[in-house]
Amino acid sequence: MYSWIWRHLPGPLYLRVVEAVVLVVGIVALLMFVVFPWAEPKLPFNNVTTQ
């Protein structure tokens, strides 16, 4: 998977490094600000109230 992505990144080496970093940052941001906030209430970690 990772080598496949690497092979398909266009441009010379330095550009590909930049692209890879942008990809990683983008995915981390997507997880942090979209996926995790959505998933968190569904997980049994942090309920503090009684019913």
Add this chain to the structure above:
Amino acid sequence: MPRRPMPPRPRPVDPPTEVIPRVEDDYDDEYYDDDEYYDDEPAPKDALPPDSLARKTVRGVGEALITMGLVVLLFVVYEVYVTDLLSAEKQQDATAALDSEWSSNVVTPPPADPNRKSQLNLIEGKAFAKMYIPVFGNDWKFSVVEGTTDKHLEIGPGHYKDTAQPGEAGNFSIAGHRVGKGAPFNDLDLLQSCNSIVVQTQTQWFVYRVLPMSSEVAGWATNPKSKEAACTGVAPLSTTLGDAYAKTVGQEIVVPTQGEVIAPIPHHVGAPVPADKQARLLTLTTCHPRFSDKQRLIVHAIETKSYPVADGFVPPEMTEG
């Protein structure tokens, strides 16, 4: 022929014992001595077999597993650190809104018996009081919002709707996160009996003190701690208010379905005591153990003092700790 005894053979002379001085040597040195030898070995050149389908599959699965592991790690980082940042901002906004509200609207001075009269206008998601726990340090302060949904609790500790207001008879109950989201109640398990929890509304300060723990209830009268100044007004409720309060102690751990801990009289849902005879309690709830929602950690406290809010006045209890 008779055998003549052989003369003893001359024994070889022992060479003088050579004393070899002990060499203090690092274990590592020996280990590294071999380095060069290994370095000389030619590296295997492109010995990888051609990519078969099986190889690709195994590699793909491996990479997927590593990726999932990283995502889980990231989630922990999110839960423990990132939510703190997001919540800190919301808590700041709520506090700023509260401060501007307090400074802008003029209130009539609290009535003569203020504990029972002043009714706050509580709006869901809006902060209405500030909360301090002096033993957690000067910087431990949170604005308490109305409501206990996930959205409310992201802002700060949340007041259970329909429970008593600060200073009211009954059970002023607050939920708060223990991990992430500002983690206001992170150290709730460390509260000891008689520790103060101070709640400030626009017009009043209320000082609550943690009730004696279940282990202290029996010997409270003879416990030297009960004579301390901090414990004035604190006694096991079963001795002062009767059996209805027998289960109301400083700290308890319950299952999430035990909503009765925030009842006006904890553990008594159909309150057998009339409202005007109920104690003025504060109950804090959070998750237990940390990182789990299996149980709830509950802390009960009783109001021991109240002060009107005045310019420059800070209750003496605020410096305990």
